[in-house]
Amino acid sequence: MARHIVARTSEIPPGGNKVVDIAGRDIVVFHVNGEFFALLNRCPHEGAPLEKAACVARLTSPEPGVYQRSRVGEMLRCPWHGWEFDMRNGQSWFDPKRFNIRSYPVAVERGDELQKGPYVAETFPVHVEDSYVIVEV
Amino acid sequence: MSEVIDRPLRDDEKPAASRLRIVDCDVHPSLHSVDDLNEFLPKRWQQHLKEYGSHLRTPYLFTTPYPRSSPLIARRDAWPPTGGPPGSDLAFMQKQHLDPLDVEFGILQVLDLFIFSQQNLEFGAAIQRAINDWQLAFWSHRDPRLKASILVGQDGTDLAIAEIERCAKIGEYIQINVSPRANEPLGRRRYWPIYERAQALDLPLGIHVGGYGGHAPTGGGWPSYYVEEHQSNAHTIAAQLASLVIEGVPERFPKLKIVFIEGGFGWIPSAVWRMDQHFERFRSEVPHLKRKPSEYVREHFWFTTQPIDEPDEARHLRSLIEWVGVDRLLFSSDYPHWDFDDPRFAFKTPLTEAERKKIFSTNARAVYKF
Ligand code: FES
Numbered sequence: 001m002a003r004h005i006v007a008r009t010s011e012i013p014p015g016g017n018k019v020v021d022i023a024g025r026d027i028v029v030f031h032v033n034g035e036f037f038a039l040l041n042r043c044p045h046e047g048a049p050l051e052k053a054a055c056v057a058r059l060t061s062p063e064p065g066v067y068q069r070s071r072v073g074e075m076l077r078c079p080w081h082g083w084e085f086d087m088r089n090g091q092s093w094f095d096p097k098r099f100n101i102r103s104y105p106v107a108v109e110r111g112d113e114l115q116k117g118p119y120v121a122e123t124f125p126v127h128v129e130d131s132y133v134i135v136e137v
Numbered sequence: 138m139s140e141v142i143d144r145p146l147r148d149d150e151k152p153a154a155s156r157l158r159i160v161d162c163d164v165h166p167s168l169h170s171v172d173d174l175n176e177f178l179p180k181r182w183q184q185h186l187k188e189y190g191s192h193l194r195t196p197y198l199f200t201t202p203y204p205r206s207s208p209l210i211a212r213r214d215a216w217p218p219t220g221g222p223p224g225s226d227l228a229f230m231q232k233q234h235l236d237p238l239d240v241e242f243g244i245l246q247v248l249d250l251f252i253f254s255q256q257n258l259e260f261g262a263a264i265q266r267a268i269n270d271w272q273l274a275f276w277s278h279r280d281p282r283l284k285a286s287i288l289v290g291q292d293g294t295d296l297a298i299a300e301i302e303r304c305a306k307i308g309e310y311i312q313i314n315v316s317p318r319a320n321e322p323l324g325r326r327r328y329w330p331i332y333e334r335a336q337a338l339d340l341p342l343g344i345h346v347g348g349y350g351g352h353a354p355t356g357g358g359w360p361s362y363y364v365e366e367h368q369s370n371a372h373t374i375a376a377q378l379a380s381l382v383i384e385g386v387p388e389r390f391p392k393l394k395i396v397f398i399e400g401g402f403g404w405i406p407s408a409v410w411r412m413d414q415h416f417e418r419f420r421s422e423v424p425h426l427k428r429k430p431s432e433y434v435r436e437h438f439w440f441t442t443q444p445i446d447e448p449d450e451a452r453h454l455r456s457l458i459e460w461v462g463v464d465r466l467l468f469s470s471d472y473p474h475w476d477f478d479d480p481r482f483a484f485k486t487p488l489t490e491a492e493r494k495k496i497f498s499t500n501a502r503a504v505y506k507f
Contacts (some may be wrong), residue, residue, distance in 0.1 A: 081477075
């Protein structure tokens, strides 16, 4: 797996996403509550673009009339027929045995960590203002 | 030596004729704003629209279609970047839908302003007339792929006939659309003058499910949930199929073609089996029927495909298609609504090339004579 720098963390606001092309694949990176998730930008049902999905909560109900929300913003609701997927692993909550979205490992690393190389040159104080989002494909 | 490299054609460069171009029988255009209608709507009705708006027969508060699963029941990716509701921007519709899916013809189905559910019949007729003009001026004339229908509310039957005659003279409309939820079941005699005109003009009758008439959408009353209501599209259309067949519409108008739109087709076999079975037993009650209900269904009715049922096993969909008849099915996407079907992925069962061709193109071309 190769590591791809896809964005600065500041580029994707909480609740937002960015679509990137990695090795010919259309991948969408979401930012939810300080975490980042990367998924293939295509719903496995009929192919809707997931960049337009709603980021919703998991909604459960122990009985009619009682509703509970959890994992706010971590569930993806497809922009077409509304199938829901868990952003952490692409798992479908509709017929979960048959469907999931391809998902990719994501890391956030500081710019200075990314810059380490084999040689050490004369150094100056560095002020790192931002971190980068790395997707492994 | 020549420097020219002979490069094979990519798929998207092939001449259109060699690909399967599709006919989409259910595309929903929207008004950008009601002011779009001003040039087609007499001052008196513009004023009425501003002061009184729609008068519907829905019995509860907040039973209007907003948001029904998603705002304006639309795909979340269908909001035009230029603003306005989904379906209101021709250039965006071309870019998102007509061009990439290679739509050769798209049939417009207008639902704006609760067009078939207005209880004030004169107001209803005025907006139907305005919408009929608007379909040509804003859509068909700007993109000849898009075909307009004559929308009329059948409860104002005289008004409907006058509008059908007016539009037929213009000669550009490809079907006559009536309400799926009129005051009475669609087979009733009071509506026959409309069917008589449709037959005489050789225009198919289009019936697009939805809307708010005076009845509960299910035979059992008003549903509590949208998902429950959405099922009722199939019941409504099954009831209207039975009414049309058993009250004798196809018997009386042997050349009439009827297209049910957005009702899907999974419910058809059992509805028709039951009609046939009961017809054998009770034929003395309906001596005006000369043939079995299934024979009328197979000759007079067509069904658009969306929403396609998705059974666990693909072979069940396959046998459903075979039973209903590949000849009876007309592809529809329902663009830009949330339950849109993508023609590339919607049929989750293998079809032969010949079957694809019929469902996606030639059946509709024969019904609508493109
Ligand atoms: S395309 Fe995503 S749910 Fe149908």
